Amino acid sequence: MESTPSGPSPDAPADDTPHTPPAEIDLHPSSSEIPSTDSQGRDRSTTPEERPPPLPPRPTTLTLLDDGGAPPRTPNPSQPALQSRATTAVSLTDIASQDAGKESYTVRSLPGTLKARASLSHLTSARGSEAGDTASIRSSVPHGDVGDVENVFGDFLSTESGLIRQHSSTGLLQFPEFQADDVEDDFASEFEPVGEIGEDGDQEEMVLEKWKAKRKHYLILSAAGKPIWTRHGDGGLISTYVGVIQTIISFYEDSKDQLRSFSAGDTKFVIVSKGPLYLVAISRFLESDTQLKLQLEALYMQILSTLTLPSLTHLFSVRPSTDLKRPLQGSETLLSTLADSFTRGSPPTLLSALECLKIRKSHRQTINNTLMKTRVSSLLYGLVVAGGRLVNVVRPKKHSLHPGDLQLLFNMVFEAEAVKAGGGESWIPVCLPGFNSSGYLYMYVSFLDLREDAGSAADDSTTKEESVAIVMISANKESFFELQGMRDAFVEQLEKNGSLKIIKDAVDKGRPKTTDIVPGTVLHHFLYKSRANVQFTMSSWDPDFSTVSRRRRLMSTYNNLHASIHAKHTHVKIHHCVSQSSSSFAWVTPIFEFYCVAGANANRNALAQSASKIIEWVHKEEERLFIIGGAVSSVAICLHLVDVLICRRIGFLSELFFLIYI
Amino acid sequence: MSESTSTNTPKPSSSVKLVLLGEAAVGKSSLVLRFVNNDFQENKEPTIGAAFLTQKCSLPTRTIKFEIWDTAGQERFASLAPMYYRNAQAALVVYDVTKPSSLTKAKHWVAELQRQASPGIVIALVGNKLDLTNDGIDTAGEAPAEADGESAADGEEAAGENQEEQDVASGDARKVPTREASSYAEEEGLLFFETSAKTGVNVVDVFTAIANAIPESSLKSGRGAGAGTGQTSLGSGRPADDSRVNLGERGPATAKEGCAC
Numbered sequence: 001m002e003s004t005p006s007g008p009s010p011d012a013p014a015d016d017t018p019h020t021p022p023a024e025i026d027l028h029p030s031s032s033e034i035p036s037t038d039s040q041g042r043d044r045s046t047t048p049e050e051r052p053p054p055l056p057p058r059p060t061t062l063t064l065l066d067d068g069g070a071p072p073r074t075p076n077p078s079q080p081a082l083q084s085r086a087t088t089a090v091s092l093t094d095i096a097s098q099d100a101g102k103e104s105y106t107v108r109s110l111p112g113t114l115k116a117r118a119s120l121s122h123l124t125s126a127r128g129s130e131a132g133d134t135a136s137i138r139s140s141v142p143h144g145d146v147g148d149v150e151n152v153f154g155d156f157l158s159t160e161s162g163l164i165r166q167h168s169s170t171g172l173l174q175f176p177e178f179q180a181d182d183v184e185d186d187f188a189s190e191f192e193p194v195g196e197i198g199e200d201g202d203q204e205e206m207v208l209e210k211w212k213a214k215r216k217h218y219l220i221l222s223a224a225g226k227p228i229w230t231r232h233g234d235g236g237l238i239s240t241y242v243g244v245i246q247t248i249i250s251f252y253e254d255s256k257d258q259l260r261s262f263s264a265g266d267t268k269f270v271i272v273s274k275g276p277l278y279l280v281a282i283s284r285f286l287e288s289d290t291q292l293k294l295q296l297e298a299l300y301m302q303i304l305s306t307l308t309l310p311s312l313t314h315l316f317s318v319r320p321s322t323d324l325k326r327p328l329q330g331s332e333t334l335l336s337t338l339a340d341s342f343t344r345g346s347p348p349t350l351l352s353a354l355e356c357l358k359i360r361k362s363h364r365q366t367i368n369n370t371l372m373k374t375r376v377s378s379l380l381y382g383l384v385v386a387g388g389r390l391v392n393v394v395r396p397k398k399h400s401l402h403p404g405d406l407q408l409l410f411n412m413v414f415e416a417e418a419v420k421a422g423g424g425e426s427w428i429p430v431c432l433p434g435f436n437s438s439g440y441l442y443m444y445v446s447f448l449d450l451r452e453d454a455g456s457a458a459d460d461s462t463t464k465e466e467s468v469a470i471v472m473i474s475a476n477k478e479s480f481f482e483l484q485g486m487r488d489a490f491v492e493q494l495e496k497n498g499s500l501k502i503i504k505d506a507v508d509k510g511r512p513k514t515t516d517i518v519p520g521t522v523l524h525h526f527l528y529k530s531r532a533n534v535q536f537t538m539s540s541w542d543p544d545f546s547t548v549s550r551r552r553r554l555m556s557t558y559n560n561l562h563a564s565i566h567a568k569h570t571h572v573k574i575h576h577c578v579s580q581s582s583s584s585f586a587w588v589t590p591i592f593e594f595y596c597v598a599g600a601n602a603n604r605n606a607l608a609q610s611a612s613k614i615i616e617w618v619h620k621e622e623e624r625l626f627i628i629g630g631a632v633s634s635v636a637i638c639l640h641l642v643d644v645l646i647c648r649r650i651g652f653l654s655e656l657f658f659l660i661y662i
Numbered sequence: 663m664s665e666s667t668s669t670n671t672p673k674p675s676s677s678v679k680l681v682l683l684g685e686a687a688v689g690k691s692s693l694v695l696r697f698v699n700n701d702f703q704e705n706k707e708p709t710i711g712a713a714f715l716t717q718k719c720s721l722p723t724r725t726i727k728f729e730i731w732d733t734a735g736q737e738r739f740a741s742l743a744p745m746y747y748r749n750a751q752a753a754l755v756v757y758d759v760t761k762p763s764s765l766t767k768a769k770h771w772v773a774e775l776q777r778q779a780s781p782g783i784v785i786a787l788v789g790n791k792l793d794l795t796n797d798g799i800d801t802a803g804e805a806p807a808e809a810d811g812e813s814a815a816d817g818e819e820a821a822g823e824n825q826e827e828q829d830v831a832s833g834d835a836r837k838v839p840t841r842e843a844s845s846y847a848e849e850e851g852l853l854f855f856e857t858s859a860k861t862g863v864n865v866v867d868v869f870t871a872i873a874n875a876i877p878e879s880s881l882k883s884g885r886g887a888g889a890g891t892g893q894t895s896l897g898s899g900r901p902a903d904d905s906r907v908n909l910g911e912r913g914p915a916t917a918k919e920g921c922a923c
Contacts, residue, residue: 307738330686330708330736418707424698424732428711429742443711477745480714 187549190215191340194233211237216343217282218299220335221246222316228277228324229332231339235325245280249273261289272296276316277303277324285343286556288563294349295342298407301433302338305408306331309437337415338408344548345555348388348410350562351529351593353536354403357389359506361623367392367499374490378479380441382472382486386507387465388414390627402434403534409443413469419445420467425487427480432473444472444483448491450504466507511540514596514610517617521610522603524582525554526596528618530626537618537625554597561586561595576604585611592618675718675725676881680872681747683775684756685767686735689790692859693756694732697869702860709734712746719866719873724881726873747775751880752784752872757843759789759856760835765843772850784875786853786868789843793858795836 194210195203211233219238220228225246227235249271252259261270270292272279279296304312306328315322341349348354371382371394381401384391388410395401412430413419419426425446432441448468470490472483494500514523517539524544529536545551557577565575565586575586583602587594594615598607618625682690691709695701698717713732718725731746733739747753755771757764768787775785840856847854853871857864 327738329738330710330734333707334710412710416707416710418710421703421706424713424715424730426711426713429739430711477742484714 187215187552189213190343194237196234207233207237215284216339217280218296218335218339219245219278219280219282220299220303221278221280222320222322222324223250223273223276223278224321226321226323229328229335231336245269245271246278249278261292268292270296272300274300275313276320276322277312285552285559287559290566291350291559291563294352295339298338298342298349298404299335301404302331302335302408302411303328304433304437305405305431306334308431308439309433333416333418334408334412338411341411341415343552345552345559347527347536347538347555347558348403348407350555350558351527351536352403353529353534354406355389355536355538356625356627357386357391357503357506358511358537358621358624359391359502363499363502364392364627366497367494367503368394370490370493370497370499374486374493376479376482376486378474378476378482379486380473380475382470383409384468384470384503385410385413386468386503391468391503393627399435402432405432405434408432409471413445413471414467420447425484429477430473440477441473441475442477442479444470444474444480444487446470446484446487448500448503450500450507465510468503468507510542511538513542514539514614518610518613521613522598522606523596523610523614524598526594526611526614527558528595528615529593530618530622531590531592533626533628535626557582557584557597558595560584562593565593576607583607587611587615673720673724675727677727677729678752678873678876678881679729679731679750680752680754680869681731681743681750682733682754682756683743683747683768683771684735684754685758685761685764686737688735688756688758688761688764689859690735690754690756691732693754693788693790693857693865693868694730696859696862696865698730700862702862708736711739712742717869719869721870721873726876726881728869728873743774744778747779747783750779750783751876752786753779754786754788754868754872755852756788756790757838758791759838759843760791760794762837765789765838765846769846772852776850782877782880784853784872785850786855786872787843787847787850788854788868789838789840789856790859791835792856792863793860796834797836797840797856 192210194214195207214232216231218229218231219242220230221242222228225243227238227242230238230242249259253273258273259271261268263269266284268281268283268287268289270281270283270289272293274297277300279300281292281296283292303324307315311327312324315324315327367384371384371392375382375394379394380396380399382392382394384393390406393401409430409432412428419428425444428443428445429440430443431437431439435441446469448470450466450468470487472487474483491500494503514521514526523539525539525541527536527538541551545554561575561577561584564570564577565572565588573588577584579600581600582597583600583604584595584597585607586596592615594611596607596611596614598610622628682694684690686708691706691713692702694713694715695703695706698715709732711734715730715732717728717730719728720726731750733743733746753771753775755768755775757768772785772787775783843856844854846852853868853875855864855868855871857868859865
């Protein structure tokens with residue numbers, strides 16, 4: 001490690017890093033001190049007093065591809081300092097402003113600070129932000145050709161790759177993975193129930209132990225302090241913790257200062273208060289405040305979806321001490337499956353976008369036409385969804401579909417077993433808070449049996465990914481049989497014109513592997529979000545990320561990339577991060593966001609080339625991968641999704657509109 | 663699907679709308695799943711809204727196609743119930759034999775049906791989870807333990823209810839005596855069964871009994887041979903004694919035919 005090319009002493013910035021002993025809660029009550037506080041983004045000048053609070057530890061060394069043999073989780077005080085050296089936060093900022101690769105490396109690898117810190121810190125210099133503007137112009141060229149990217153990275157090849165290799169071989173391998181995001185194999189137990197305490201309290205210790213071992217907790221409580229829902233454990237188990245949380249929250253509330261987040265050791269607490277409810281996320285994964293906040297808002301949307309806003313408000317206005325558990329009875333599994341999808345790592349939530357099934361444009365058009373032809377008057381929305389991927393959608397004029405609503409619907413239909421396990425057709429009153437939070441719509445759901453050997457009833461052999469659902473939504477609660485009739489006619493037509501076969505083939509084919517797109521590529525996985533369409537596409541989880549824990553590690557890498565590139569006040573357009581076990585790369589332009597992950601020793605040039613090849617591929621296949629707007633005719637159903645995300649900031653679901661207009 | 667249609671000769675076929683009502687978690691969906699798919703799932707997630715399923719039921723003289731509305735038991739869905747029972751010809755009101763409060767809730771449903779549903783609706787009162795009691799002979803197993811905690815909480819609600827015979831045996835989670843429910847059913851002119859969706863005991867019998875109890879006149883299709891009508895028996899004996907209900911028996915169901923409930 002002596003060969004570190006960095007200037008400042010490695011020890012100096014260690015004070016900023018979260019070395020707080022776990023017992024000591026590091027509170028950051030004042031909103032101005034908390035990075036993700038206010039969506040308006042108070043312009044925080046970077047005076048020493050108002051330095052950003054300690055950022056969470058970053059997963060610079062994720063063992064992405066290594067399931068077993070995780071090193072012992074011994075806390076090592078010198079860890080952050082050492083870890084940071086493996087990180088090379090590459091951005092065009094640096095590249096554009098530096099002539100010599102070596103010099104830029106010095107800037108980039110601020111010793112002892114964490115990666116995101118490093119990327120934040122260029123912005124404090126005028127030069128950095130100036131360069132950032134330049135960079136943004138450069139990278140905004142939508143179909144950036146390979147040559148450009150090569151130039152961008154060319155500077156580094158001679159100096160950088162050698163250095164990185166040297167580091168990873170000499171220094172880093174000796175040190176344990178960073179403990180906070182060292183998602184080991186026990187990740188599978190994350191979703192297991194903690195059990196119940198016996199009547200005589202004999203198992204209390206064991207249950208509590210299990211409860212504490214969970215890496216992620218969600219708590220929902222009323223402002224009066226009544227526990228409403230928790231992902232792990234029951235009301236009795238968590239009541240003391242709920243009491244503590246409520247006390248902490250109301251302490252700040254009393255002084256008219258809303259507590260939004262704090263951390264204790266490697267654990268982050270994020271609080272969202274919504275009217276009479278407090279939602280709390282406690283995470284030991286490396287998730288940013290904003291990401292956790294988005295998750296909590298989705299949980300709140302689920303509650304609204306069950307109760308509607310007026311009835312929620314009414315319940316608490318009549319009796320502030322209302323026990324919301326009862327009205328929510330039966331919907332706990334929806335909250336839990338939603339929470340678990342966040343804990344597992346959910347690309348749609350991370351990107352605030354939705355995924356479509358890849359089929360030919362003409363095929364999609366055929367299905368559209370069929371849907372239109374069989375449409376009945378009471379139909380508000382009609383969707384064909386294959387394992388959470390949208391195939392088609394029909395909607396009335398002047399109504400939009402909100403991605404947050406779709407997330408709730410897909411969670412209900414595909415993740416929660418309740419609907420599918422019933423084995424029949426379902427008729428579900430549901431409030432879509434993005435559409436209208438004050439009333440219920442009625443949703444007809446039926447699953448298609450796409451298997452060849454028709455005749456036997458749909459059974460458990462079809463997985464979530466493979467099941468295809470017809471979802472039809474109406475404002476009329478009496479319209480079940482009308483929609484059922486439409487569904488029968490629709491499916492019959494699809495059968496006739498071969499669309500069912502096309503859907504089935506597309507589902508069977510699954511997502512492409514990165515090597516299918518770019519033969520021999522170093523990339524293991526990628527995410528591509530089309531900002532204009534608010535849709536994303538990604539490569540197959542297989543073969544590298546088929547297990548839950550590998551997938552979680554991959555998603556942590558993405559979380560991290562996403563957080564760094566969207567960090568407030570950053571102007572980063574390209575971000576390259578190398579760790580012991582993986583190298584990851586993010587590229588953001590006004591057109592798209594691209595994230596990918598490759599093996600640890602991937603050559604940066606190869607990485608960049610693969611990345612742009614994939615982006616090229618996506619552009620070529622755009623009309624198959626995404627449901628593209630652009631009014632075709634006044635009758636046809638067009639999808640136009642408007643992404644009102646402000647660049648460089650993660651938008652909240654509520655800011656995001658998914659508009660489909662005719 | 664059509665496990666119960668066995669004969670080849672075409673019989674008159676008619677459809678019967680049936681609705682399941684009852685408190686949450688008494689096993690409504692499990693009963694339907696057993697009847698329709700002959701399947702059982704442990705720890706089934708609560709139904710959201712309602713599910714619509716169909717199943718045929720073959721009687722000696724006719725085929726009945728049940729169109730089943732399996733409703734969610736949670737209170738917040740209660741206001742939607744009229745939509746499902748409004749045109750129903752039959753209703754299954756389900757309670758949990760290990761949970762007295764669920765019988766109370768069932769009684770409320772019966773009253774509501776008698777008040778609001780179409781006159782002549784055939785109502786069956788069904789006590790489910792028989793496998794958790796000593797009457798559910800072969801399958802008692804580990805189950806009683808898990809039911810105990812839940813029932814204990816509701817213990818006080820059972821006050822005044824006659825439990826003596828069932829509580830004698832150890833490990834019996836039964837909290838609602840058969841006699842109590844059956845006499846109530848008799849008073850109200852309901853069909854009565856105790857079932858186990860888990861083991862399948864009595865499940866098909868409930869539906870068959872309903873099919874038989876539907877008055878000929880309310881069936882859409884042509885008349886069958888007239889058998890079966892009004893000849894349903896109530897499972898008035900202990901379910902352990904008659905795990906199969908003799909459909910040809912005497913029964914208060916005949917009386918019910920006349921009652922315009």
